[in-house]
Amino acid sequence: MFETLTAKLGDVFERLKRRGALAEGDVDAALREVRVALLEADVALPVVKDFIAGVKLKAIGQEVIRSVSPGQMVVKIVHDHLIDTLGATAVEINLRAVPPVPILMVGLQGSGKTTTTAKLALRLTQRDKKKVLMASLDTRRPAAQEQLAVLGQQTGVVTLPIIAGQDPVAIARRAVEAGAREGYDVVLLDTAGRLAIDDELMAEAAAVRDATKPAETLLVADAMTGQDAVNLARAFNEKIGITGIVLTRVDGDARGGAALSMRAVTGRPIKLIGIGEKLDAIDVFHPDRIAGRILGMGDIVGLVEKAAETVEKEEAEKLARKAAKGEFDFDDMAAQLRQLRKMGGLSGVMGLLPGVGKIKKQMAEAKVDDRIVRRQEAIIGSMTKAERRDVRLLNGRRRRRIAKGSGTTVEEVNRLVKQYMEMGRMMKQVTKLGQKGVMRAGMASLFRR
Amino acid sequence: MNWFRRLTSGLARSSNRLVEGIARAVGRGGLDAAALEALEEALIAADLGPSVASRLIDGIRNRRFDKGADEVAVREALAEEIAAILAPVARPFAPDPARRPHVVLVVGVNGSGKTTTIGKLARALAADGRRIILAAGDTFRAAAVSQLRIWGERTGSRVVSGAEGADPAALAFEALQAARADGADVLMIDTAGRLHNKTDLMAELAKVVRVIKKLDPDAPHDVLLVLDATTGQNALAQVETFRSMVAVNGLVVTKLDGSARGGVLVAIAEKFALPVVAIGVGEGVEDLSAFSPAEFARSLLGLSPQI
Numbered sequence: 001m002f003e004t005l006t007a008k009l010g011d012v013f014e015r016l017k018r019r020g021a022l023a024e025g026d027v028d029a030a031l032r033e034v035r036v037a038l039l040e041a042d043v044a045l046p047v048v049k050d051f052i053a054g055v056k057l058k059a060i061g062q063e064v065i066r067s068v069s070p071g072q073m074v075v076k077i078v079h080d081h082l083i084d085t086l087g088a089t090a091v092e093i094n095l096r097a098v099p100p101v102p103i104l105m106v107g108l109q110g111s112g113k114t115t116t117t118a119k120l121a122l123r124l125t126q127r128d129k130k131k132v133l134m135a136s137l138d139t140r141r142p143a144a145q146e147q148l149a150v151l152g153q154q155t156g157v158v159t160l161p162i163i164a165g166q167d168p169v170a171i172a173r174r175a176v177e178a179g180a181r182e183g184y185d186v187v188l189l190d191t192a193g194r195l196a197i198d199d200e201l202m203a204e205a206a207a208v209r210d211a212t213k214p215a216e217t218l219l220v221a222d223a224m225t226g227q228d229a230v231n232l233a234r235a236f237n238e239k240i241g242i243t244g245i246v247l248t249r250v251d252g253d254a255r256g257g258a259a260l261s262m263r264a265v266t267g268r269p270i271k272l273i274g275i276g277e278k279l280d281a282i283d284v285f286h287p288d289r290i291a292g293r294i295l296g297m298g299d300i301v302g303l304v305e306k307a308a309e310t311v312e313k314e315e316a317e318k319l320a321r322k323a324a325k326g327e328f329d330f331d332d333m334a335a336q337l338r339q340l341r342k343m344g345g346l347s348g349v350m351g352l353l354p355g356v357g358k359i360k361k362q363m364a365e366a367k368v369d370d371r372i373v374r375r376q377e378a379i380i381g382s383m384t385k386a387e388r389r390d391v392r393l394l395n396g397r398r399r400r401r402i403a404k405g406s407g408t409t410v411e412e413v414n415r416l417v418k419q420y421m422e423m424g425r426m427m428k429q430v431t432k433l434g435q436k437g438v439m440r441a442g443m444a445s446l447f448r449r
Numbered sequence: 450m451n452w453f454r455r456l457t458s459g460l461a462r463s464s465n466r467l468v469e470g471i472a473r474a475v476g477r478g479g480l481d482a483a484a485l486e487a488l489e490e491a492l493i494a495a496d497l498g499p500s501v502a503s504r505l506i507d508g509i510r511n512r513r514f515d516k517g518a519d520e521v522a523v524r525e526a527l528a529e530e531i532a533a534i535l536a537p538v539a540r541p542f543a544p545d546p547a548r549r550p551h552v553v554l555v556v557g558v559n560g561s562g563k564t565t566t567i568g569k570l571a572r573a574l575a576a577d578g579r580r581i582i583l584a585a586g587d588t589f590r591a592a593a594v595s596q597l598r599i600w601g602e603r604t605g606s607r608v609v610s611g612a613e614g615a616d617p618a619a620l621a622f623e624a625l626q627a628a629r630a631d632g633a634d635v636l637m638i639d640t641a642g643r644l645h646n647k648t649d650l651m652a653e654l655a656k657v658v659r660v661i662k663k664l665d666p667d668a669p670h671d672v673l674l675v676l677d678a679t680t681g682q683n684a685l686a687q688v689e690t691f692r693s694m695v696a697v698n699g700l701v702v703t704k705l706d707g708s709a710r711g712g713v714l715v716a717i718a719e720k721f722a723l724p725v726v727a728i729g730v731g732e733g734v735e736d737l738s739a740f741s742p743a744e745f746a747r748s749l750l751g752l753s754p755q756i
Binding site: 036039040041042044045107109110111112133140142143145146147148149150151154164195196197222224225226227228229231232235249251253254255257277416 | 475476490493495496498499549559560561562587590591592595596598599600645646647677679680681682683684701704706707708709710712713716732
């Protein structure tokens, strides 16, 4: 979600790196760019100001003058400060209370409360082996209670039976009582979406809080939120009192400045992030990774984890063995392309790689997109088995046939062949590094044209 | 309460901050560099975005205020600039009565308020005596169909729906056939919320349009993108992608009754010149209004509506 900010800061620091020593003026220039980039990323103005002031304080002076590589020094200072602002470590959901532990979900309309409630319920059930009860207190939006009930069926998490006409506080009480009576560990209370400025509804949420004494009150907020993030976070914190934040739609391409804003303004940790439409698409928030992404250092940990999830281990080992013997063929390349696609395509992977903000922009300008991967798969699919095993067979006539068969051009076929040769060469070089090395080299050569 | 008052009361908080900023700016005796910066920051805080803000500030810089110009004069000037940017994009939602049916596709990211917007639009059209059919094209989200069905009951409109997880394109096709058979005036097709960077889901949306065109090459006659006013600069990316995939020709901005200012609308108007056909200013069914640039601009700056 932070890609574009990454690109911005990448530009700034690239300029810095090209110069020798770093003067105060350079820091100022860099920070002006950082400021605009943060604002474009929807980081709230007061937070930006504090952030810039904090970085400047650290950047100008001894440390910078003495440092060997000033550009890197500034990058590091900004990075560290980002982590400080986002919170140094991941914070888990607090379940240290007498069961049933009530957890209250609050937020604006459309922020994703109900979906997040179901995701959290599933996570607590599967990962923490908790017995979870969900209850919808949303008596306002049409079919909201029904939505949670359906999600309960999908996740196999029990939902409180709906009694028409009951008010939110009564439903909450009934949920906690049922939770205690039936031996649940956790009771998730999904409230109706409300405006931060709607005093009546905020009072209602506070009444639910007083009636249930939740161990956690989680503010669910959209990663796309603009400058209003500070206002809503502050309002919810002051009027209801939140213990943590869940950031939703982090799988979108919003730059996510809201994360910084809300954390800075409330001092509450971002505990979870929503990363997709599926009900298991929820993860803990890793401030260090996000900060790394902001600065163009890439989310390497995320990439490796994503790769580990998607790449079948056996297939990878087979590939490594073959590559070591110099037997890397077009079928293997096709397998790699498939894996690449599974990992979210070129753009998905590139977003996680360090320093590719710029390449990505060039790719967009050159209209290189994920369709290329599919076209390349089609080219390989149009080769005969023999051709896939032996690149030497591919003379001009065969290439023309392949281009025709795959609906591509001879130039594209040629490009693929060249890429295949390069991959094969690199495979041999890096097999010593093991399967991860193989994979990385394979992908790196894909990016070259 | 009329819609303008609702909008104004919603925008009051933001405007107050903006006004404070300007009051500070001018209070220092003329618009010096520091004052202009404060002014620019105030605009940024209203979600207008850094580039639009700096453009507006340039306009103010060149305008040369009298030495004793008060902050109201500066606000008026700013409101004029903003209204000038917004003026070309105000176009009320007006289905063509000659078409039977006029097909409206409603798209947007998750939680932007598509279904509610459809309900409100249907209400207004029904009150106008139009026969409406609603297509429950959100086959993904749990209970989305039920939500639309409740709106159908409220507005006396027939709702065409399929099974959960059904192909939305097939459903849209069916709904258009049904609407034709019924001689309905307007067919409104709801769609599942989708993030614009999800290629597969955007392709699914393009398919809906493709399939509708098989029955009526001119349909959908309106493709409305529903935008949450709380959204920041990402709204620009949303507009860009949705527009390129399904030829969006109108915007509906929702949740303007909250503390969010929807200032990004100014940036969108400047960049895409996409008509704003309606704004949502409350939770009630009647809280959907035509978009008035001058009033929006003035209320954004905390000024009373022009008479």
